[in-house]
Amino acid sequence: MMRAMPTTGAALLASALLALALLALALNQSAFAQSSAPRPPAAKPNRVAAPGEKTAPAAPADPPPDMAYGAFQRGYFITAFTLATDRVTNDADPKAMTLLGELYAEGLGVPQDDRRAAEWYRLAAARGDSNAMFALAMFALNGRAGPRDRDASTRWLAAAAKLGHPLAAYDLALLYIEGQMFPQDFSRAAELLRIAAQGGSADAQYALGTFYKTGRGVPQDARQAAQWWAKAALADNTDAQVEYAIALFNGEGVDRNEEAATALFRKAAMRGGAIAQDRLARILASGRGAPRDLAEATKWHLISRAGGETDLELDDVINKLDPQTRAAGEKAAKPWLDAIEAARKAQAAAQQAPPPQAAPAKR
Numbered sequence: 001m002m003r004a005m006p007t008t009g010a011a012l013l014a015s016a017l018l019a020l021a022l023l024a025l026a027l028n029q030s031a032f033a034q035s036s037a038p039r040p041p042a043a044k045p046n047r048v049a050a051p052g053e054k055t056a057p058a059a060p061a062d063p064p065p066d067m068a069y070g071a072f073q074r075g076y077f078i079t080a081f082t083l084a085t086d087r088v089t090n091d092a093d094p095k096a097m098t099l100l101g102e103l104y105a106e107g108l109g110v111p112q113d114d115r116r117a118a119e120w121y122r123l124a125a126a127r128g129d130s131n132a133m134f135a136l137a138m139f140a141l142n143g144r145a146g147p148r149d150r151d152a153s154t155r156w157l158a159a160a161a162k163l164g165h166p167l168a169a170y171d172l173a174l175l176y177i178e179g180q181m182f183p184q185d186f187s188r189a190a191e192l193l194r195i196a197a198q199g200g201s202a203d204a205q206y207a208l209g210t211f212y213k214t215g216r217g218v219p220q221d222a223r224q225a226a227q228w229w230a231k232a233a234l235a236d237n238t239d240a241q242v243e244y245a246i247a248l249f250n251g252e253g254v255d256r257n258e259e260a261a262t263a264l265f266r267k268a269a270m271r272g273g274a275i276a277q278d279r280l281a282r283i284l285a286s287g288r289g290a291p292r293d294l295a296e297a298t299k300w301h302l303i304s305r306a307g308g309e310t311d312l313e314l315d316d317v318i319n320k321l322d323p324q325t326r327a328a329g330e331k332a333a334k335p336w337l338d339a340i341e342a343a344r345k346a347q348a349a350a351q352q353a354p355p356p357q358a359a360p361a362k363r
Contacts, residue, residue, distance in 0.1 A: 068099055077109030097124035098132040105135070105144075118145035125156070133160035134168045154181050161192060166199030173204070186217030197228060202235035209243065222253030230254075233264060241268040242276045249279075249289065258289035269300060274307030278314070285317050294321055298329025303336045 068083035081103055087096035101120035104113045118139055124132035137156035140149045154175065160168035173192035175181045182188075190211050196204030209228035212221045226247045232240030241264045247254050249261035262283050268276030277300045283289045284297035298321065301314045318326065 066095070068096055072099060072103075072108075077103060081109045092127070094124040094127035094129040094132065097121075097127070098129050098135070101132060101135060105139075114139070114145040125159070128163070130160040130163040130165040130168065133157075133163070134165050137168065137171075150181065161195065164195060164199060166196040166201040166204065169193070169199070170196035170201050170204045170207075173207070186211070188217075190217030197231070200235075202232040202237040202240065205229070205232035205235070206237050206240040206243070209240065213243075222247070224253070226253035236271075238268045238271050238273045238276070241265075242273055242279070245276070245279065258283075262289035269303075272307070274304045274309040277301075277304035277307065278309045278311050281311070281314055285314065295325050295328040295332065298326055299332040299336075302330065302333040303340075306337050306340045 068080050068087060071077075071083060072080035080099060084096040084099045084103075087093040088100065097120050101117045101124065102108070103110050104117035104120065106112065118136065121132040121135045121139070125136055133156045137153045137160065139145055140153035140156060142148070154172075157168045157172045157175075161172045169192045173189040173196065176185045176189040176192065178184070190208065193204045193208040193211065197208045205228045208218075209225045209232065211217050212219075212225035212228065214220065218224075226244060229240045229244035229247065233244045244254075245261040245264035245268070246252075248257045248264065250256070262280070265276045265280040265283065269280045281297045281300035281304060284293045284300065286292070294317075297314070298318050301311065301318055304311070318329075321329075
């Protein structure tokens with residue numbers, strides 16, 4: 001089981017801050033100079049209005065920039081550690097606590113330490129930070145800072161999802177779809193997918209679109225399905241690109257646009273989608289949505305077939321081509337086919353390799 005939280009968050013916070021202060025003193029001082037964190041300019045005093053002068057309402061103040069997270073994003077991890085520690089010391093800021101947890105979890109700027117990371121995550125989670133809750137869910141699921149605990153992981157996912165955390169909501173939706181940790185409930189799964197989709201999760205947008213296509217957990221609605229697939233397609237979700245392209249090509253839930261569908265199929269095909277490669281081959285063989293090109297159709301058909309897609313109609317078309325056209329298509333497909341074969345061989349070798357031997361204990 002995961003370590004229980006201390007009786008008071010203040011006691012843990014005080015001991016953790018002491019440890020951080022000792023660590024900061026031991027660090028090479030020159031490392032702290034790798035990034036200078038600029039201070040926001042001091043606010044100018046408000047001008048006093050003259051008698052009778054109309055004044056505009058004061059604009060709401062922008063939140064101060066998160067300098068610690070900004071340093072983290074730029075890769076200045078020791079600076080991020082210092083700034084986050086300062087914010088925890090002065091303001092008990094939960095986002096800074098979560099950032100300290102992340103630095104310890106990944107060993108960025110400080111020695112990697114799962115137990116200390118979990119302590120910071122728990123402090124932040126107790127103060128309502130959903131990112132810390134999600135991190136604790138992943139720790140419990142993967143057995144970091146304690147034994148694996150799916151029940152604890154699920155509880156943290158539920159807590160984070162309740163606060164609108166997209167990844168937590170998506171993962172929790174999958175549990176309701178699987179029906180293992182909870183009774184299978186597609187309506188609840190759809191609610192969680194909507195939270196995640198509205199939060200920007202492309203995987204959730206694709207899944208919610210599929211729910212609307214099939215009427216699973218929501219009323220069947222082709223237009224809603226197309227709208228969610230379109231959002232996910234913009235985020236480069238390959239499966240969504242294929243589904244939205246099919247909807248565009250057939251005019252299901254969206255105005256028919258064969259040319260736009262072809263562009264999406266081509267984009268997904270270049271990313272290795274076997275279904276997209278097959279649909280693109282069909283388009284190029286028929287001339288609908290793009291100029292007819294039988295050599296290019298042969299290329300994409302051979303690639304999709306190597307990726308596991310079966311299309312007997314295209315097999316028949318390719319087999320009837322003249323030798324020159326077919327040879328041109330085979331030549332264009334060869335680099336892709338070689339890459340697919342090499343990837344399969346590497347995967348097979350990895351599966352057959354013996355597990356690594358543990359190093360002998362030192363005497």
